[in-house]
Amino acid sequence: MEIKVVANVLKANEDMAVVNREILSRRGIRVVNMISSPGAGKTTILERTVEALKNEIPMAVIEGDLMTTRDAERINRHGVPVVQINTQGGCHLDANMVNKAMLELPLDEIKLLIIENVGNLVCPASFDLGEDAKVVVLSVPEGDDKPLKYPQVFSKAGICLLNKIDYLPHSNFNLKQFYQDAAALNPEQKVFEVSALREDGMQNWYNYLRELVRKNRFGL
Amino acid sequence: MHETALVSGIMKIAFEQLENHRLNRLVAIKLKVGEFSGAFPDALRFAFEAMVAETEHSGARLEIEEIPGRGLCRFCQAEFSYTPGMECPSCGGLAPKLVQGEEMLLESIEAE
Numbered sequence A: 001m002e003i004k005v006v007a008n009v010l011k012a013n014e015d016m017a018v019v020n021r022e023i024l025s026r027r028g029i030r031v032v033n034m035i036s037s038p039g040a041g042k043t044t045i046l047e048r049t050v051e052a053l054k055n056e057i058p059m060a061v062i063e064g065d066l067m068t069t070r071d072a073e074r075i076n077r078h079g080v081p082v083v084q085i086n087t088q089g090g091c092h093l094d095a096n097m098v099n100k101a102m103l104e105l106p107l108d109e110i111k112l113l114i115i116e117n118v119g120n121l122v123c124p125a126s127f128d129l130g131e132d133a134k135v136v137v138l139s140v141p142e143g144d145d146k147p148l149k150y151p152q153v154f155s156k157a158g159i160c161l162l163n164k165i166d167y168l169p170h171s172n173f174n175l176k177q178f179y180q181d182a183a184a185l186n187p188e189q190k191v192f193e194v195s196a197l198r199e200d201g202m203q204n205w206y207n208y209l210r211e212l213v214r215k216n217r218f219g220l
Numbered sequence B: 001m002h003e004t005a006l007v008s009g010i011m012k013i014a015f016e017q018l019e020n021h022r023l024n025r026l027v028a029i030k031l032k033v034g035e036f037s038g039a040f041p042d043a044l045r046f047a048f049e050a051m052v053a054e055t056e057h058s059g060a061r062l063e064i065e066e067i068p069g070r071g072l073c074r075f076c077q078a079e080f081s082y083t084p085g086m087e088c089p090s091c092g093g094l095a096p097k098l099v100q101g102e103e104m105l106l107e108s109i110e111a112e
Helices: A011-026 A042-053 A070-076 A095-102 A151-156 A165-170 A175-185 A202-217 B003-020 B041-052
Strands: A002-008 A030-036 A059-065 A082-086 A112-116 A133-139 A159-163 A190-193 B026-034 B061-067 B070-072 B079-081 B097-100 B104-111
Touching: A002 A011, A002 B003, A011 A030, A011 A095, A030 A042, A030 A202, A042 A059, A042 A070, A042 A112, A042 A202, A059 A070, A059 A095, A070 A082, A082 A095, A112 A202, A133 A151, A151 A175, A159 A202, A190 A202, B003 B026, B003 B041, B003 B104, B026 B041, B041 B061
Parallel strands: A030 A112, A030 A133, A059 A082, A059 A112, A133 A159, A159 A190, B026 B061
Antiparallel strands: A002 B104, B026 B104, B070 B079, B070 B097
């Protein structure tokens, strides 16, 4: 016999994301989910961000990594709470992993949670973790064709950090093409051109995070 | 790339249904997979075959219906076949919304 089911296969994840969102928003914590390919500069951006904002915004970090604790160690040096999730080779974080990790954090003491997803532009796009915003990081050496090659993540990310912008003169990255394609996928997306290493353009990103947290505090 | 995780979710839903309906053997699972769901049908089939072979339902089939992407124009409301980065073929409007093609739905199961 045939049994009608009509169930969303990702429903278990989406239900857990709702739980996470509820736990975090009740405490007034804002959450961003950072997604990029390996080597785009997520951890360096995160180190700069933590250093710049930790005295102003109480924050914590969840680090997704396939195998190592290297990224968590890098963040740990900056003196903010960090929990490492090892996915044991898994290609994305899911809401359940984040749920377990966030319960190890001092949630009553923080206002901002930054989640660094596993380096991968494909799979993390499909898994809601309970975040307020997805942030996609693209670095100039990866090429301007990435938005159209990875449309899911670019159409879902409210923010794009275009990192390693100092490489622009040494590359064939076509900035105009990039903006055109990014806007064609997601006209509401904000793009910040940055070089995390040289600390160029990072103020716009910091201001975005300040605004995100501030809005929350006044319920606006 | 996360097809095994998806398949274990699919199998979990299917086995729950078997239990609820007091059926013993899973024959087939019907799945709808959107072109932009992030999952690759061949990889889903491959993972399913390998994983179901280790259960008492070895030999059960995974039937996949692929759902093409459909775009909706934000300006003139036209609907059309979607490719990433396209403009509306009717009015040239930018950034059509993807209204179909991201789904990953377990439609039904066949069981005895």
